[in-house]
Amino acid sequence: MALVDIRNLTRIFDVSKPWLNRVVERREKAYLTAVSDVSFEIAERTVYALVGESGSGKSTIGKMLVGLLGPSKGAVEIRGTDLARETDAAKVDAVRRDIQMIFQDPFASLNPRWRVRDIIVEPVAARGGDTEGMAERLLEQVGLSARDAGKFPHEFSGGQRQRICIARALASEPKLIVCDEPTSALDVSVQAQVLNLMSDLKDEFGLTYLFISHDLTVVQHMADRIGVLYLGRLVEEAGPDALFDDPKHPYTQMLLAAAPQLGNFGREVPPPTGEIPDPINPPTGCAYHPRCPLAADICSQTRPEMRDLRGARVACHMAE
Amino acid sequence: MSAAVLSIRDLTVEIPTRHGILRPVNGVSYDIAAGEVLGVVGESGAGKSMAGNAVIGLLSPPAHIAKGEIWVGGTRVDQLVGEDMRRLRGKEIGMVFQDPLTSLNPLLRIGDQLTETMLAHLDISRAEAEKRAVAALEEVGIPGAAERVGSFPHEFSGGMRQRVVIALALCAEPSLIIADEPTTALDVSVQAQIIALLKKLCRERGTAVMLITHDMGVIAEAADRVAVMYAGQLAELGPVRDVLTAPHHPYTDGLMGSTPLASRGKDRLHQIPGAMPRLDALPEGCAFHPRCPCAQDRCRASPGPRIEDGAGRVACWFPMVREAVA
Structure with a gap:
């Protein structure tokens, strides 16, 4: 069984102006669909990567996975337990213990007034666990020195700060770590x-990562399976070889072509056209159709379902 | 030109x-x-x-x-x-x-x-x-x-x-x-x-x-050309293809090895040990020597000389010699 099972996950944010402004300016309430009907599974001891441009919903999915946000529709199940709906407190607690998160900005995610020792043992101390010598041991595991604990x-x-964040994430001996742009x-x-350290720790502790990134080369290096998001929708999911050698969705193809690469000296290609549309008023049908070179009538009318295609899952009417 | x-x-x-x-x-x-x-x-x-x-x-x-x-x-x-x-x-x-x-x-x-x-x-x-x-x-x-x-x-x-x-x-x-x-x-x-x-x-x-x-x-x-800087100094300068495919300075080489590349697959990334020195604690000699795999006594004593090489130049005592990949 998969460690994480995400089914039809949707998150809608209310981005309306305050009540008085709406009355005066005669505006409707406004809703932003950050994540729309996303389903995927993460197998144990693998790295699942989510890639997409800003506003594609990748961080929102990560936050729903750790429980920082609740889903509007659909479910996140971790080892069969749905954290948003489960009522048995002991069961919720057991699953929560298995999830940790590493954030993008190591300058904002460490409390400047706490010593490193206190920061690292907090996930365990908060549950009343024994933390004797734990910070020193973890610091050495992430390549810092035990003496750094008092700094x-x-x-x-x-x-080094990102290493401290990793040490903190490891303290409660989690199974799953959500890494939101850990090296950006x-x-x-x-x-x-840091990437080498994360690979080593994964093998050593049998970890599973949800790796969120916008950098395709990093994703290709780290991931066992990759999901490509566009405007809150999963448009393609495949292993790294299938995705990079044979991208099927036109958006994935555009993304790969646009990414700068070493070795493409003085490359002259027509740059991609258009920009990500407004997520409050997304296009009808397939969200990518206004920018898509393959778009046909059906693309502006019906939203494509995920289907299997040559070892990948792709949401596109035209992909062959 | x-x-x-x-x-x-x-x-x-x-x-x-x-x-x-x-x-x-x-x-x-x-x-x-x-x-x-x-x-x-x-x-x-x-x-x-x-x-x-x-x-x-x-x-x-x-x-x-x-x-x-x-x-x-x-x-x-x-x-x-x-x-x-x-x-x-x-x-x-x-x-x-x-x-x-x-x-x-x-x-x-x-x-x-x-x-x-x-x-x-x-x-x-x-x-x-x-x-x-x-x-x-x-x-x-x-x-x-x-x-x-x-x-x-x-x-x-x-x-x-x-x-x-x-x-x-x-x-x-x-x-x-x-x-x-x-x-x-x-x-x-x-x-x-x-x-x-x-x-x-x-x-x-x-x-x-x-x-x-x-x-x-x-x-x-x-x-067209690239200048690689390290700790305030110019480590290497040359036509972009030469510098990136056949770097002469060990720092450029380390930097290229650290970049994840499709062709390298899932192998471990090359690591440059340590971090760039702070400006108030620059080492003697070549600023890169504490992290350099080729460092010798000479590098610790004085900064690398500027070596001109056709269109490029490098500041290193022991520049790496490597054939450019066509």
């Missing part, structure tokens, strides 16, 4: 160190 | 602090020819933006140019102050910053910002400037330019805003554009559009471009 976050560089704020040589 | 639009000679920027003098840019020299794109890469703190700011006179005190010369189109500019510097900025040098929202005035319609810039630098009438503003917006690919001149910056998306900033940088027809991380805040597909636009406009007008970025992929696709 404050400002004494560390960006890459880091320089490339530091990114390499 | 035509005459250099920008020449930097032995540029050193100093910041005096209580703990001694920091040198975020230390003895850097390079030229950019008309119509050429020079990519400047390096990690945070390598001094790449500081060098760009020094050229356009935007160093914030106490940082100042301590040594060296900057020539733009045959005029020495590093000693200009006040009104002379103002005339140079915008007229001879255009600048594109990372964040398009903070580089536009939120209270002015974009048409007014364009005409104001042109009236300040070009000898034309207001009517002519307004006509040129529409043309400039059309050129950077803003749909419905004639109507959009009356819009405010917040009415545009991030990509469209960056197009406006590029139009603004180019409207006084400068001979040099400094683009400091122009696409870092943008999505991949928009980034491709902006880079293509920048390349096209500069080629058409023969504008020299200093493209400052940390993204090696962008450099590979957009730049």
